[in-house]
Amino acid sequence: MTDLDGTIVRTDGTVSARTDAAFDRVRDAGIPIVGATGRGPRLTGMSRGDLPSADYFVLGGGGRVLDLTGDEPRVLRDLRFPGRALAELMPQLEAEFGPLQLTVEALDAENAPLWSEWEQWPYPDPIELRTREEMFAVSIIKGFLQVAPELGARLTAEARHPDVEIIQAWPGFVEIHAPGVDKATGLTVVTDLLGIDPADVLVFGDQLNDVASFAWAGHRVAVANAHPTLLGMADEVTAANDADGVAEYLERLFS
Structure with missing residues (x-):
């Protein structure tokens, strides 16, 4: 299993021919x-383009699981949570942590826009003000809060709501999922299917949203640019994403 952004996808947004060949x-x-990524279902095409050899995809941090082994993709999992949970959660969070700006992924059509209260989004995704x-x-696929890294750590450690899962996906980003959704539970759908x-x-991974899959898997390899938490959990460390570290590891493994 591999994460995409920051792991096999380089800083310039590309995946090398060397990496493609290694996965082939x-x-x-x-x-x-x-492939296991925080990218939502609306970025399925982009994700498949970055890892064309994938047999399965875990999208949205675990909420959507796709089987790509047949003629057409087959949905194995599609978990969302009701928006009313955010109606209860957001006032609680803001009472404790101050004003927050909410962005949600509600649509799963290819390249569908995110819905947000503001336009300041750090990635080239279409944003629709709502x-x-x-x-x-x-129904919500995933919610996002952009916060200071230290606040994100506090928020995810302290915030609780029975109808959602709250994780720090990477420093500065808090994600809100359906209960029980993370990369490990998404991957379990695949491993249970395959026995x-x-x-x-x-x-392979690099960021905080890979913690669950690192805790779950038998052998963990972090790229050199990974978050310190992942580096501390890793059984091995390979070169950084910009140096095709995953490809380098797989080449050694198959040599």
């Missing part, structure tokens, strides 16, 4: 390949 070699050996009332009225023990899974 894994696939040709008959080993299932799973009120909180509009967000609260629909694979998580102890036999090799996982």
Whole structure:
């Protein structure tokens, strides 16, 4: 299993031909390949383009799981949470942590816009300004709060709501998921389907939203640019994403 952004995707947004070739070699050996990313279903095409050899995809940090082994993608998991949970959660969070700006992923059509209270989004995703009332009225794939890194750590450690899972995806970003959603539970959908023990899974990652999959998998490899938490959990460290560290590791493994 591999994460995408910051792990096989380089800083310039590309994936090298070397990395593609390394994963082709894994696939040709008959080993299932799973891409696991925080990118939501609306970025399925982009994700498949970055890891074309993948047999399965875990999207949205675990909420959507796709089987790509047939003629058409098959949805194995699609978990969302009601917007009304945010209607209850946001006043609680703001009473404790001060004003927050909410962005949500509510649509899963290819390249669909995120809904947000503001336009300051650090990635080239389309943004559609919406009120909180509009967000609260629909089912949510994932919510986002952009906060200072130290506040994100406090918020995820202290905030609780029975209808959502709150995680720090990476410093400065807090994500809100359906209960029980993380990369590990998404990957479990795949391993249960294939009859694979998580102890036999090799996982690559770089950020805090990979903590669950690192805790779950039998062998953990962090890229050199990974968050210190991931580096501390890793069994091995390979070169950074910009140096094709995952490809380098796989080349050694298959040499």
